[in-house]
Amino acid sequence: MLVKAILTHLQYVFxxxxxxxxxxxxxxxxxxxxxxxxxxxxxxxxxxxxxxGLVFIGILFIYLGMKPITVITALTIYAIFxxxxxxxxxxxxxxxxxxxxxxxxxxxxxxxxxxxxxxxAMNSIFSGLRMSTIYTxxxxxxxxxxxxxxxxxxxxxxxxxxxxxxxxxxxxxSAILAMTLGYIxxxxxxxxxxxxxxxxx
Numbered sequence: 001m002l003v004k005a006i007l008t009h010l011q012y013v014f015x016x017x018x019x020x021x022x023x024x025x026x027x028x029x030x031x032x033x034x035x036x037x038x039x040x041x042x043x044x045x046x047x048x049x050x051x052x053g054l055v056f057i058g059i060l061f062i063y064l065g066m067k068p069i070t071v072i073t074a075l076t077i078y079a080i081f082x083x084x085x086x087x088x089x090x091x092x093x094x095x096x097x098x099x100x101x102x103x104x105x106x107x108x109x110x111x112x113x114x115x116x117x118x119x120x121a122m123n124s125i126f127s128g129l130r131m132s133t134i135y136t137x138x139x140x141x142x143x144x145x146x147x148x149x150x151x152x153x154x155x156x157x158x159x160x161x162x163x164x165x166x167x168x169x170x171x172x173x174s175a176i177l178a179m180t181l182g183y184i185x186x187x188x189x190x191x192x193x194x195x196x197x198x199x200x201x
Contacts, residue, residue, distance in 0.1 A: 005153060006173055013075075016078075016136055016140075017132055020075075020136075021132075024083035025087055027088075028087025028125075032091040045081050049078065053074065071148055079132045079135070082132040084128070090122075094117050095120075098116055098120070099112060122193050126192075133181050134182050137174055137177050138174065
């Protein structure tokens with residue numbers, strides 16, 4: 001039963017963070033080109049972060065019902081903000097002289113984005129991804145609130161029955177998952193970060 005709960009939990013995390021990463025990366029790039037709208041859009045998305053997860057999932061449950069899409073929608077929205085903010089900030093923080101040098105070499109805007117801006121913003125982007133993943137592991141506990149499984153089932157059952165073993169049985173694996181996924185992301189970040197940036201850290 002624990003293994004099934006862990007796999008369900010991971011499924012929600014991977015799908016939500018994966019979707020959130022794609023959406024946030026595209027939005028972050030777009031907003032870095034549209035600074036006039038960036039503050040408004042980032043603020044609006046940030047507002048969703050202030051809504052308690054329990055409330056947000058409860059509202060979505062009313063309209064979407066007891067389906068995985070309810071949880072995935074909520075978790076994806078929560079996962080977007082840290083990645084979006086770090087992607088946007090990371091791109092804007094790229095030294096403008098490097099961009100001008102790239103233009104002087106005849107690089108197109110697309111080439112500058114993929115060969116200069118994104119590589120240099122990679123540390124910031126992965127920091128956002130790591131934060132988002134760890135948060136999503138904890139938020140996914142709320143899926144049990146609407147009967148969709150995950151490690152939250154142990155936590156809620158433990159609270160209802162005053163059974164500390166059940167609470168620990170759900171909380172401890174969640175903490176281990178968060179630390180493990182954070183470690184994996186750190187390793188991937190180390191692999192994709194340009195050598196020149198590693199040396200400057």
